[in-house]
Amino acid sequence: MLVMKRIALFHLETLMWIERLGTFAAAAQRLNTTQPAISARVREIEDQLGVSLFQREGRRMVLTARGRRLVQASEPLFRGLEHVLLEASDFAGAIAAVRIGAGEIAAATCLPAFIQAIERERPGVTMEVELDLTVPMLQQLLAGTRDIAFLAGPVAGPGLRTAPIGSVALVWAAGPAVIARGGFSQTLPVWSLPEHSPLHAVTMATLEEHGLAPRALHTCNNVRTLIEIVAHGEGAAVLPETMVCGHLATGALAEILPRPRQAVHFEAAIRTRERDPVILDLFDRACRLRIETIPDDMEPA
Structure with missing residues (x-):
């Protein structure tokens, strides 16, 4: 029987973020550590298993077939355990750095109340807010460099999960x-x-x-x-x-x-493959936001 005494949850989390973001440097930034520490974690897992988990393709680190299978099998287990522990504590111990993208209109309307609620009810969550236009925010979200975005919509795509949060005249x-x-x-x-x-x-x-x-x-x-x-x-x-x-x-x-008949409609969005329970909790809260409404006879922009 294979005994893996040195493999811990943070090792599996490291693999998941390298796979998602594509580089050790990006994973280190996301996990608030250094690139040498990320490299050391990968070596520890590979030494323990006796197999290579990554191979370099250009500037990106890509999972080998065995590495991909390990991440696919372990991610649901990791997220499930994390969710159970957070749920048991009513998310009181939630600690995360969440990267939020928002347009100026959303930032001037619904975002302040959203942030105040997170500060009050999820004090362990650090928020990194960046204002931008819809197209670059959408690209960042799909690339994994933003966790939640408040976008001018409607937006749709196979990699997105969205919810309407209101419209502005x-x-x-x-x-x-x-x-x-x-x-x-x-x-x-x-x-x-x-x-x-x-x-x-x-x-x-x-x-x-x-x-x-x-x-x-x-x-x-x-x-x-x-x-x-x-x-x-x-x-x-x-x-x-x-x-x-x-x-x-x-x-x-x-x-x-x-006044134009058209209005700007807004949506909260995350990736469809998002499994982080903290981000899912914040997205659920974002779905309940409401930007100031508009008359029913107005059209979407």
Whole structure:
């Protein structure tokens, strides 16, 4: 009988993260340790089993057939034991570093309450929040460098598990000086988020709907900066109502065209193969979030 006295749960967890992220360095960062420590763990398992578990393909470390079988067989056991222990303690002892991706609109609406709840109820969970546009966040999520993402949707794919968390109405806005000069009765520059963002799609669709040709179409990848540019500049933009309601109330911005029928819909997303019980617990919480709702007759962007 083979006796494996030195193989521990952290050895199996190491294998799972190398397999998921593709390099020892990425696994070391994810597990908050060093690359030499990761290499040492792999050597310990290989010495214990007497087989090679990884082979190098370019810059990535790829599991051998035996290594792949070991990970496939042990991951459900590892996650099941981890979940049982966390559930027994009502997740009170949950310790993890969770990497969260969010767009600015989600970050300005539902994300603060989500983070406050995690800080209060899961004090052992460290959160790494990064704001970005939907396309790069989606790529990061699928690559395993983000754990949970709040995306402008709808998004779909064989590697994603998503849940709707609400929608945000949009407004065409400009600064008061632009409105005073007649708004779109003159040819104006238009500002937008970059191409492939929902706001850009709505911008182009509504310009076409109203038969308007902008003097120039500028882009900026930061919504708050976009708001300030429009408030103090010469152009107009489609902006999320939840982020400009204060500007509209004070007169720093004014609506320049009828509100678009389209709205931006948001979803919480994780990978379909995600088995980490802490991430699954946080995703369950994220599914219960609700961004400010919109009228029923609005269309998705």
